Amino acid sequence: xxxxxxxxxxxxxxxxxxxxxxxxxxxxxxxxxxxxxxxxxxxxxxxxxxxxxxxxxxxxxxxxxxxxxxxxxxxxxxxxxxxxxxxxxxxxxxxxxxxxxxxxxxxxxxxxxxxxxxxxxxxxxxxxxxxxxxxxxxxxxxxxxxxxxxxxxxxxxxxxxxxxxxxxxxxxxxxxxxxxxxxxxxxxxxxxx
Numbered sequence: 001x002x003x004x005x006x007x008x009x010x011x012x013x014x015x016x017x018x019x020x021x022x023x024x025x026x027x028x029x030x031x032x033x034x035x036x037x038x039x040x041x042x043x044x045x046x047x048x049x050x051x052x053x054x055x056x057x058x059x060x061x062x063x064x065x066x067x068x069x070x071x072x073x074x075x076x077x078x079x080x081x082x083x084x085x086x087x088x089x090x091x092x093x094x095x096x097x098x099x100x101x102x103x104x105x106x107x108x109x110x111x112x113x114x115x116x117x118x119x120x121x122x123x124x125x126x127x128x129x130x131x132x133x134x135x136x137x138x139x140x141x142x143x144x145x146x147x148x149x150x151x152x153x154x155x156x157x158x159x160x161x162x163x164x165x166x167x168x169x170x171x172x173x174x175x176x177x178x179x180x181x182x183x184x185x186x187x188x189x190x191x192x193x
Contacts, residue, residue: 034073041069049105049132052167056132056150057105064146068104068135075101100142103165106133108147111160133163 010017018027046065049057074085075097086093109128114121121127131147137157147158164170 038066038069038073041073042066045069045104049103053105053107053132053170061105061132061134061148064134065104068101071135072098072101097142100136102133102145102163103167104133104135106167107131107164107169108133108145108158109162109164110147110149110158116160128162131158131161 007017042062042065045068046057046059046062049061049065050059075083075093077083077086080087083093083097108131110131112121112125112127112129115127129149129151131149134146134148134155136142137144137146140157144157144159145161146155147161148155
């Protein structure tokens with residue numbers, strides 16, 4: 001169907017068409033306001049994550065932040081008590097739907113794959129690997145997050161994870177909490193008898 005056929009079909013069925021020009025953002029105020037809200041939320045989430053973990057998080061992850069902002073917006077109830085997701089699907093969602101979200105860009109600890117499969121690993125080997133939380137997949141259960149493995153740089157879905165929503169495991173670069181030598185450590189922690 002060509003453009004002219006489409007316009008003719010619309011007029012035949014008593015429908016109207018409004019055309020808008022380039023850079024006329026006032027033509028569809030509702031859509032433009034929704035986009036601005038999503039981009040503001042995306043920017044806030046990404047800058048917050050960069051502030052807390054600047055060595056790992058950067059603006060290249062903005063698409064994941066935008067997707068997560070849209071997911072949160074679609075799950076958040078509006079003035080009517082219904083979320084946009086519920087209005088669109090005409091179905092009530094789980095009441096704990098918002099509880100599956102975590103802080104964007106927070107540190108995630110993934111269980112070692114050997115332990116996930118029931119195998120044992122050496123006693124002094126770390127039981128987990130670090131990753132970055134990027135949101136949830138649309139094609140899987142809401143409890144399965146998408147994470148970025150910071151060691152190999154691959155995004156994947158993980159199930160056995162622990163979230164650090166408040167960035168408490170990030171060590172501040174401004175604080176020097178380690179003693180200058182082992183002797184200082186033992187001299188401060190030993191009790192004279």
